[in-house]
Amino acid sequence: MASQFTHRFGAVAAIAALVVVAVAATPPRAASHPSAASRDITFSDTRLKNGLRVIIAEDHHAPVYSIAVSYNVGSRNERRGRTGFAHLFEHMMFKGSENVGPGEHFMLIFNNGGNMNGTTNKDRTLYFESLPTNQLDLGLYLEADRMRSLVINKENLDNQRNAVQEERRLAVDNNPYGHTYEAIDSLAYDNFSYQHSVIGSMADLSAASVEDVQAFFRTYYAPNNAVIAITGDVKTADCLAKVKKYFESIPRQPDPEPVDMAEKPRTAERRLMMDDPLARLTRVDIAYNVPPSSDADDAALQVLATVLGSGRSSRFYEAVVHQAQLASGVFANKQETRGPGLFQVSSTLNPGKTTAELEKVIYAEIEKVKAAPPADWEVEKARATVKRGAVAALQSSLQRAAVMSQDALFYNEPGRINTAVSRFAAVTPADVQRVARKYLNAENRSVIITTPKAAAGRGGN
Amino acid sequence: MSSRPNQHAMLALALVLAATAAHAQGGQQAPPSSKAVVMKGKAPVNDKVLEVKLPRPKEGDLANGIHLIVLEDHRAPQVTFQLLIPGAGGYFDAPGSVGLASATAAMMREGTATRSTTQISEQLETMSSNVNVGTGMTSLDATVSGSALTENLDKLFDLASDILLHPTFPDEELAKYKTRTKTGLNQNRSFPGFLVQELFQRVMYGDDPASRLLMTPEQLDRVSRAAMVEFHKAKYVPDHAAIAFAGDISYDRAKQLVESKLGAWKKSGAAMVAAKDPPAIGPAKVWLVDRPSSVQTNFIVGTQAIERTNPDYNVLEVMNSVVGGGPTGRLFIHLREEKGYTYGAYSGLSAGRYRGTWSAQTDVRSDVTEPALKDLLGELVAIRDTTVPAKELQDRKRSLVAGFALSLESPQQVLNYYVTSWIYKLPADYWDKYPQRVMGVTAAQVQSAARKYLDPSRMQIVAVGDRKKVEEILRKFGKLEVYDTEGKKVIGVVP
Numbered sequence: 001m002a003s004q005f006t007h008r009f010g011a012v013a014a015i016a017a018l019v020v021v022a023v024a025a026t027p028p029r030a031a032s033h034p035s036a037a038s039r040d041i042t043f044s045d046t047r048l049k050n051g052l053r054v055i056i057a058e059d060h061h062a063p064v065y066s067i068a069v070s071y072n073v074g075s076r077n078e079r080r081g082r083t084g085f086a087h088l089f090e091h092m093m094f095k096g097s098e099n100v101g102p103g104e105h106f107m108l109i110f111n112n113g114g115n116m117n118g119t120t121n122k123d124r125t126l127y128f129e130s131l132p133t134n135q136l137d138l139g140l141y142l143e144a145d146r147m148r149s150l151v152i153n154k155e156n157l158d159n160q161r162n163a164v165q166e167e168r169r170l171a172v173d174n175n176p177y178g179h180t181y182e183a184i185d186s187l188a189y190d191n192f193s194y195q196h197s198v199i200g201s202m203a204d205l206s207a208a209s210v211e212d213v214q215a216f217f218r219t220y221y222a223p224n225n226a227v228i229a230i231t232g233d234v235k236t237a238d239c240l241a242k243v244k245k246y247f248e249s250i251p252r253q254p255d256p257e258p259v260d261m262a263e264k265p266r267t268a269e270r271r272l273m274m275d276d277p278l279a280r281l282t283r284v285d286i287a288y289n290v291p292p293s294s295d296a297d298d299a300a301l302q303v304l305a306t307v308l309g310s311g312r313s314s315r316f317y318e319a320v321v322h323q324a325q326l327a328s329g330v331f332a333n334k335q336e337t338r339g340p341g342l343f344q345v346s347s348t349l350n351p352g353k354t355t356a357e358l359e360k361v362i363y364a365e366i367e368k369v370k371a372a373p374p375a376d377w378e379v380e381k382a383r384a385t386v387k388r389g390a391v392a393a394l395q396s397s398l399q400r401a402a403v404m405s406q407d408a409l410f411y412n413e414p415g416r417i418n419t420a421v422s423r424f425a426a427v428t429p430a431d432v433q434r435v436a437r438k439y440l441n442a443e444n445r446s447v448i449i450t451t452p453k454a455a456a457g458r459g460g461n
Numbered sequence: 462m463s464s465r466p467n468q469h470a471m472l473a474l475a476l477v478l479a480a481t482a483a484h485a486q487g488g489q490q491a492p493p494s495s496k497a498v499v500m501k502g503k504a505p506v507n508d509k510v511l512e513v514k515l516p517r518p519k520e521g522d523l524a525n526g527i528h529l530i531v532l533e534d535h536r537a538p539q540v541t542f543q544l545l546i547p548g549a550g551g552y553f554d555a556p557g558s559v560g561l562a563s564a565t566a567a568m569m570r571e572g573t574a575t576r577s578t579t580q581i582s583e584q585l586e587t588m589s590s591n592v593n594v595g596t597g598m599t600s601l602d603a604t605v606s607g608s609a610l611t612e613n614l615d616k617l618f619d620l621a622s623d624i625l626l627h628p629t630f631p632d633e634e635l636a637k638y639k640t641r642t643k644t645g646l647n648q649n650r651s652f653p654g655f656l657v658q659e660l661f662q663r664v665m666y667g668d669d670p671a672s673r674l675l676m677t678p679e680q681l682d683r684v685s686r687a688a689m690v691e692f693h694k695a696k697y698v699p700d701h702a703a704i705a706f707a708g709d710i711s712y713d714r715a716k717q718l719v720e721s722k723l724g725a726w727k728k729s730g731a732a733m734v735a736a737k738d739p740p741a742i743g744p745a746k747v748w749l750v751d752r753p754s755s756v757q758t759n760f761i762v763g764t765q766a767i768e769r770t771n772p773d774y775n776v777l778e779v780m781n782s783v784v785g786g787g788p789t790g791r792l793f794i795h796l797r798e799e800k801g802y803t804y805g806a807y808s809g810l811s812a813g814r815y816r817g818t819w820s821a822q823t824d825v826r827s828d829v830t831e832p833a834l835k836d837l838l839g840e841l842v843a844i845r846d847t848t849v850p851a852k853e854l855q856d857r858k859r860s861l862v863a864g865f866a867l868s869l870e871s872p873q874q875v876l877n878y879y880v881t882s883w884i885y886k887l888p889a890d891y892w893d894k895y896p897q898r899v900m901g902v903t904a905a906q907v908q909s910a911a912r913k914y915l916d917p918s919r920m921q922i923v924a925v926g927d928r929k930k931v932e933e934i935l936r937k938f939g940k941l942e943v944y945d946t947e948g949k950k951v952i953g954v955v956p
Contacts (some may be wrong), residue, residue: 061536062869063513101499103798108504110789111856113511113863132511132866141504159497162801166757170804170824174757176651277754280651281644313582322579325637328644350644377587384589391610394537395870 039394040418043404044236050252051224054243055404055414057231059397065232066130067139068401069147070409072227073220074123075200076193076259076339081207084164084200087120088208089216091160093127094118098149102156105142112138115398122194123338124409130398133233136242143228144246147221152213161205168199176279180450187272188287188342188446193259222253229405229414232397261339263289270446275453281348284355285448286362288343290439293336294411299423300431301343301439305334306382307374307432308365309345313381315365316345324361326353338410343439355449369436373429386424393417497798510863515892518705518879519712526728528703529719530879531712534872540708541608541873542618543880544625548734549603549696550596552670557683559598560676564638564684565692566594566603571634574627576620578634584620588613592621598673599662601736601814603697611709614718622722625697630689643678650946653759653824653925656750660944661761661923664748665818669739698729703883707876736815739765745920747939751928752946758830758926762837763820764919769812769885775895776910777819779902781810782857784844785821789860791840796823802833814885819914827926831934834922838938841920844911848904862896 043057075086096102109116109129116129131139172178182197189195219225228247230239266289290301309316309332316330330347349358393399400417408414518532551562570592571578585591590609596602605625609617649655659674666672706715742765767773778786785792785808792806806823821840825833868874878892888894922938924931935941943952 063511063866064870096499099501099503101501102496103498103794104500104504106788107498107500107856108506110787111860111863112506113860113866115864115867130867132513132863134507134509134511137505138507145504159798159801163797163804166797166802166824166826167804169757169826174653174755174824176648278651281648311582311586313579313586318579321641322637325640328641328648348644348648350640351647377583381586381589384587387610388539388589391537391539395872397870 041393041400041404041415043414044240045408045414046240048223048244048248050248050250051222052243052247052250053227053408054240054247055227055229055408056234056236056239056243057229057400057404058234058236058239059231060233061395062397063133063233064130064397065133065136065139065230065234066128066397066401067143068126068128068229068231068398068405069143070227070229070402070405071125071127071220072225072256072409073125073216074121075196075198076122076261077220077256078193078196078200080192081204082212083196083204084168084198085204085208085212085216086125086220087198087200088161088164088205089213090118090120090125090127091164092152092156092213093146093150095156095160096151097146098151100142100145102151105146108138108142114139121198124406126402126406128398128402130232136234136239140230140242140246144250147223147226147247148250150217150221152210152217154210157208157210157213161208164199165202165205168202168205172197172199174278176276177283177450178278179276180274180283180285180448183272183274183448184285184287184342184344184446187270187448188289189263189340191261191263191339193261194337194339218253219256223247223250224252225256227405227408227414229401229408231401231404259339261292263340266444269442272446272448274448274450276450277453279450279452281351281452282355283346283348283450284358284362285450286345286359287446288440288444289446290334290341290343292339292341294338297435297438298334298341300427300435301334301341303379303382303424303427304369304432304436304440305332305343306385307369307378308332310381310385313378315368316347316362319361319365320347320358324357326350326358326361330362336410359447366436366440369433370440373433376429379427379429379432382427383421383424386420390417390421497794510859510896511866513866513869515865515869515875515878518876520879521712521716523716523719525699525724525726526701527699527719527723527726528883529712529716530703530705530876530883531710531715532705532707532872532876532879533711534707535709536872538611538709539608540611540614540706540710541606542621542704542706543604543606544621544704545702545880545884546603546605546697546699547601547701548698548731549692550600551598551673552601552736553696553734554598554670556668558680558688559673560680561684561688561692562596562600562603562696563598563676564642564681565630565689565696566596567642568630568635568638568689569594569628569693570624571638572629572631573623574629576623578631581620581624584616588616590617592617592624594624598675599671601734614710618718618722625723626726628693630686630693632686635684635686635689639681639684642681646675646678646681649675653750653752653755653757656752656946657759657761657822657923657925659948660748660750660925661763661820661921664746664921664923665742665763665765666739667743671736671739671815695729695731698731699723699726700728700731701733703880705876705880705883707872736813739816741765742919742921745918745922745939747922747935747941748924749928749932749935749941749943750925750946751943751951752925753927753929755827755925755927755930757824757826758833758924758931759822759824760834760837761820761822761923762834762841762920763818763923764914764916764921765816766810766819766914767812768814768816770887771812773910773913774812775898776902776906777810777812777914778861779854779858779899780844780907780910781808781819782861783849783853783907784808784840786857787860789857791843792821792823792837795840796825796833796836800829800833800836802826802829802836806837827930830924830926830931831937834934834938838920841911841915841917845908845915845917847908849907851904854902854904854907858899858902861899865896 046054114131327347407416592607796806808821811817
């Protein structure tokens with residue numbers, strides 16, 4: 001939940017959700033759906049002289065276009081003592097550049113009927129905007145100017161440091177279970193790159209200097225470290241010419257060092273008990289270490305998450321919530337990650353129940369999937385979800401831009417959007433059973449129990 | 462679409478069609494008077510607001526009273542629908558049965574004459590579809606909504622009509638629903654955002670139905686199967702209902718679908734019920750929920766304003782946009798971009814079928830509680846006492862109007878405009894003329910609306926925070942009442 005931090009509000013909620021959901025538009029499996037058959041997203045894929053990768057996917061459904069710029073930097077690139085830096089930097093990107101004043105970027109976008117935001121996670125930093133089609137120059141100019149010439153000074157930094165520290169209080173420190181989200185990563189990962197949180201620590205945020213920010217900009221905000229995708233109501237040739245005009249003179253920089261993401265294999269379960277003065281109910285979080293999203297097992301793991309924990313027809317819901325009534329909800333998910341991933345389960349206990357009972361039921365359901373493959377309809381649920389995602393992408397130019405720029409960065413495959421349905425169609429019930437056996441084992445899991453601290457936050461209780 | 466149509470006020474904010482009144486934007490634009498925003502005026506802006514034509518849906522009335530609205534759009538192979546049933550909302554729950562409407566709506570998908578709750582979940586989720594029956598505690602309507610790929614539409618609508626017409630409210634499922642709902646109700650009290658909203662509603666509306674946010678566990682305990690069966694029979698009637706479709710479907714196909722699946726749903730003869738005026742708001746005060754261990758103070762500052770059909774609606778929309786309707790509003794620019802007190806500061810207009818509210822909202826770290834509240838209140842003084850500069854006003858109006866183009870990406874969003882028109886009986890050309898109305902709003906109108914509605918003697922300050930850290934500060938801003946996180950008054954003057 002708290003793995004993604006954003007600059008502002010509004011459209012980002014939608015986009016954040018879209019980017020983690022697998023999305024596709026691809027030939028249907030049966031001939032009876034001709035409507036989806038012809039809807040592969042076509043695009044151009046160009047590399048400018050300075051290394052900037054440019055994806056353009058033109059369509060003319062609505063007089064709107066969107067830009068997404070994915071920079072190849074996230075909290076995984078941060079070093080000890082400078083956590084929260086990638087996200088703090090994202091805020092700096094709205095504080096002005098050579099030809100754009102502080103705040104002018106978002107003023108111009110909103111004043112002209114557009115929408116925009118920035119968002120940072122462990123793996124990348126994404127900036128995006130949608131605008132009416134007659135403002136193509138505006139969007140490109142704004143993105144190019146800050147890629148070329150961000151203004152970095154102490155005043156801007158102090159100001160946005162405050163905003164980010166407030167964001168941390170809002171999302172983490174003043175929220176029940178806020179610290180639990182951070183603890184999951186620090187318990188389940190040994191490699192620092194994923195072990196620390198995206199939002200960072202208060203002390204590290206306070207320590208960030210202007211020189212740090214300048215060095216970060218030079219290293220990571222270079223054209224050769226970014227992918228720009230433009231989708232919607234544009235003409236490809238005309239749009240590419242404009243991209244060249246605004247971006248091609250921005251100088252290339254040395255490529256950043258690759259990040260070592262390696263994790264050692266696990267040998268024993270890890271367990272942590274936490275007190276939370278802001279919580280009222282006990283919560284159980286379980287994380288299994290799984291491979292990166294580029295792994296061949298990824299689709300099967302996502303199907304497994306659907307079978308176990310997606311919706312009221314899922315096995316966890318039926319067993320934990322509906323039958324045993326141990327909790328009001330239970331969730332399983334496998335987020336998209338470039339490095340080693342986590343298969344996460346979380347549930348908040350009903351009063352009067354024990355975490356031992358809850359864990360027992362969850363593990364029993366996992367053992368059932370290991371013992372026998374799921375039914376066809378359960379696998380079909382996951383396929384249907386991917387199909388719906390594909391259709392949703394047909395309507396939103398912003399969603400297409402975000403997914404395509406990110407897929408280019410993560411997988412070197414901007415058109416991955418077109419193959420998701422077939423990727424999931426290929427997953428069999430036996431695959432789901434196999435990955436459950438391979439990854440959902442006791443020695444491979446980290447368990448956190450968060451207990452309300454009785455003294456405070458509970459009013460009259 | 463929201464199940465709380467009185468939230469539709471925010472809708473027009475995000476969208477709207479561009480048209481005639483395209484004023485040149487020029488190179489430089491006067492920002493709010495703050496060094497946090499500097500307009501260098503070098504970025505290439507197209508001065509024209511893109512003219513777009515909003516597609517019109519096809520509408521008609523069916524034999525059993527249902528009004529049908531269809532926005533046909535074949536861009537993507539999917540269909541969404543929403544059925545509105547006036548009178549079945551939580552607003553009309555009697556004081557002794559608060560929560561009955563919400564519980565009934567939630568329980569309808571927990572079993573029908575031919576399907577168990579588990580079968581319903583399996584059938585829906587295998588299509589990656591949904592059917593939601595819902596209502597808010599202050600909604601006048603209940604809604605039944607769903608969406609599916611075109612290839613699954615028949616199956617989806619069959620399920621939806623079964624849930625609508627033949628729910629059985631099984632006792633066993635009711636007990637389970639109560640257990641999990643109580644956990645959620647308990648859990649909500651740990652979130653400051655819930656606590657501040659709960660107290661704000663009470664401060665705005667006293668004991669009026671409009672004050673409700675969620676039922677209490679005790680109210681939930683009182684809900685019985687017999688009461689739900691009775692409620693469903695009396696309130697889920699087609700007499701005044703509307704059903705709206707958007708997407709890959711024609712009017713004729715939608716009509717055939719509704720007539721075949723809901724043809725047996727007969728008129729009951731029930732009269733249309735209306736909301737009543739809420740009681741007038743009391744004198745200005747300060748209200749605090751003591752939440753120990755809080756590291757922030759969460760504020761909602763607001764007062765009662767207008768209903769959706771009030772002629773001042775568009776003026777207040779523009780005024781709200783200036784004060785805090787997004788990141789370009791003064792609250793965000795001053796409290797966040799200039800002072801760094803907060804991650805966000807916004808204002809909103811909530812206008813429905815009874816008198817709604819205008820409010821400003823922000824969350825600040827505890828140690829800047831005093832200056833942040835001063836600055837927030839300072840913006841209310843400024844909008845009342847000072848004329849909005851011409852350029853700023855022009856930019857805010859332009860952003861309301863130019864955003865219409867973006868809404869054209871989503872047939873569902875376009876349909877929402879027309880559902881709003883149906884709910885509030887707006888003129889047929891309401892959305893066509895929206896840009897002219899907004900662009901026609903003057904600075905004098907904005908100021909006079911601010912003076913009329915943002916009355917300091919009625920402006921309520923509601924806060925959630927650690928009493929130890931903020932009580933003395935808040936006392937400087939007016940008479941203080943303090944509540945605990947259970948909603949019980951701890952200290953305060955007698956109202």
